[in-house]
Amino acid sequence: MKYLITGAAGFIGAFTARSLLEQGHEVIGVDNLNDYYDVSLKHGRLEWLAHYPAFQFVTLELSDRQAVNQVFSQHEFDRVIHLAAQAGVRYSIENPHAYVDSNLVGFVNILEACRHQQTPHLVFASSSSVYGLNDRIPYQTSDRVDHPVSLYAATKKSNELMAHTYAHLYRLPVTGLRFFTVYGPWGRPDMAYFSFTRKILAEETIDVFNHGKMQRDFTYVDDIVEGVCRVAEKIPQPQSDWTVSTGDASRSSAPYKIYNIGNHNSVELGTFIDTIEQVLGKKAKKNYVDMQPGDVLATYADVDDLMADVGFAPNTSLATGLENFARWYRDYYKV
Numbered sequence: 398m399k400y401l402i403t404g405a406a407g408f409i410g411a412f413t414a415r416s417l418l419e420q421g422h423e424v425i426g427v428d429n430l431n432d433y434y435d436v437s438l439k440h441g442r443l444e445w446l447a448h449y450p451a452f453q454f455v456t457l458e459l460s461d462r463q464a465v466n467q468v469f470s471q472h473e474f475d476r477v478i479h480l481a482a483q484a485g486v487r488y489s490i491e492n493p494h495a496y497v498d499s500n501l502v503g504f505v506n507i508l509e510a511c512r513h514q515q516t517p518h519l520v521f522a523s524s525s526s527v528y529g530l531n532d533r534i535p536y537q538t539s540d541r542v543d544h545p546v547s548l549y550a551a552t553k554k555s556n557e558l559m560a561h562t563y564a565h566l567y568r569l570p571v572t573g574l575r576f577f578t579v580y581g582p583w584g585r586p587d588m589a590y591f592s593f594t595r596k597i598l599a600e601e602t603i604d605v606f607n608h609g610k611m612q613r614d615f616t617y618v619d620d621i622v623e624g625v626c627r628v629a630e631k632i633p634q635p636q637s638d639w640t641v642s643t644g645d646a647s648r649s650s651a652p653y654k655i656y657n658i659g660n661h662n663s664v665e666l667g668t669f670i671d672t673i674e675q676v677l678g679k680k681a682k683k684n685y686v687d688m689q690p691g692d693v694l695a696t697y698a699d700v701d702d703l704m705a706d707v708g709f710a711p712n713t714s715l716a717t718g719l720e721n722f723a724r725w726y727r728d729y730y731k732v
């Protein structure tokens with residue numbers, strides 16, 4: 398099949414592209430290669446994808462409607478996997494407009510292009526951050542998610558609403574995936590596991606937010622990719638007997654579905670730091686600080702419907718995943 402992957406030079410996008418290429422699919426990857434974090438990581442990921450003859454890369458700004466339409470006029474896609482976004486919770490406090498441009502304008506351009514091309518299935522990245530003030534754990538896709546605490550989360554929730562509208566109005570089959578704290582080799586330098594590793598190895602002090610009283614459901618990148626690829630095969634079907642009052646919020650009378658993809662195992666920040674220390678063989682110097690605006694206290698995924706529908710749930714242990722990350726980090730940065 399012919400896949401479009403947006404954000405193909407990004408962390409999750411590059412691994413997803415590689416997996417699909419290994420399965421024998423054709424992949425057109427697009428990305429604007431922005432410098433939100435070290436661009437050499439993006440170029441490095443594209444270097445490994447360039448080895449596949451079935452891979453083509455196009456530098457593309459998603460908020461540029463004409464440029465998006467041009468890619469769709471040149472290719473007819475069997476699947477669109479939309480992973481490009483301005484990511485990061487904390488940065489959305491400093492730079493809100495980047496989120497509107499990439500996550501809202503960019504998303505409507507993808508929706509419109511898919512609608513006109515009648516794409517058989519659009520899969521897009523949402524986020525665990527949509528759960529916001531929800532305090533019922535584990536987080537279920539049937540829970541209400543009306544109280545985000547960062548603009549990043551609000552744009553991801555908006556994507557779910559926009560996607561539902563297109564599924565309803567135009568019968569565009571669309572699936573949203575709420576990823577839970579994704580980590581692994583070639584990951585994002587703005588995320589805690591990455592910056593903690595750098596600082597511990599450099600003997601710098603790490604900031605431990607909310608005095609360590611936070612929990613995250615850390616999900617290894619290979620598990621995310623496995624989930625994305627399986628979900629791409631599973632085109633959501635409209636539920637004919639579904640109503641808002643009796644139905645589950647993750648489904649619809651339209652061809653629309655939302656899944657969580659998380660490790661369904663919430664880990665305390667302290668345990669997380671202990672595990673990094675073990676895999677690095679080095680102790681962290683810690684500075685305990687208050688919670689950052691925009692952060693949530695805990696994330697924890699319920700993945701029962703993912704398991705029921707695609708026969709898979711993430712299962713890589715934190716120790717194994719962090720060992721793989723640390724091995725890559727030392728090799729890549731020669732430390």
Ligand SMILES: NC(=O)c1ccc[n+]([C@@H]2O[C@H](COP(=O)([O-])OP(=O)(O)OC[C@H]3O[C@@H](n4cnc5c(N)ncnc54)[C@H](O)[C@@H]3O)[C@@H](O)[C@H]2O)c1
Binds near residue numbers: 407410430479523
């Ligand atoms: N990594 C996580 O923990 C996590 C958790 C939840 C959700 N997500 C979501 O998963 C997706 C992938 O995340 P990631 O961790 O790989 O992030 P990433 O930043 O590594 O990848 C996103 C890519 O999109 C590109 N991009 C951003 N804005 C663009 C635009 N306007 N036009 C074209 N390209 C653009 C960036 O250059 C980047 O390469 C994102 O939608 C993110 O919000 C990630």
